[in-house]
Amino acid sequence: MSPVAGRQAWLWPEFGRFYPPLDAGKWESVGVMADKVTAWLLWQALGISPDRVLRPEHFEFRGASPRPASLPAGHTRRGDTLALP
Numbered sequence: 662m663s664p665v666a667g668r669q670a671w672l673w674p675e676f677g678r679f680y681p682p683l684d685a686g687k688w689e690s691v692g693v694m695a696d697k698v699t700a701w702l703l704w705q706a707l708g709i710s711p712d713r714v715l716r717p718e719h720f721e722f723r724g725a726s727p728r729p730a731s732l733p734a735g736h737t738r739r740g741d742t743l744a745l746p
Contacts, residue, residue, distance in 0.1 A: 667690055667691070667692070668691040668692075669688045669690055669691060670687060670688070670689065670690075670691045670694050671686070671687070671688050671689075672686070672687075672694075673685065673686075674686045676741040679694070680698060680701075682697040682698060682700070682703065686710045694720075727745065730742060
């Protein structure tokens with residue numbers, strides 16, 4: 662068994678439906694879990710899509726960043742980030 666770095670939490674599977682952004686039955690950093698739940702609650706309250714936090718009709722973008730070849734075409738920038746290992 663490897664040592665645990667920092668505080669972790671494990672969501673009971675029977676309560677997973679209350680926390681859609683979390684993986685029930687999986688140990689994860691408390692900070693990461695709290696960030697996921699907080700972001701999800703804000704998205705729900707404000708009607709923000711988790712795929713497009715920076716809505717293109719509200720922002721102008723410049724510059725470019727290379728897309729990793731391993732990612733499928735059509736992913737949003739947020740999706741690109743979430744898909745990385």
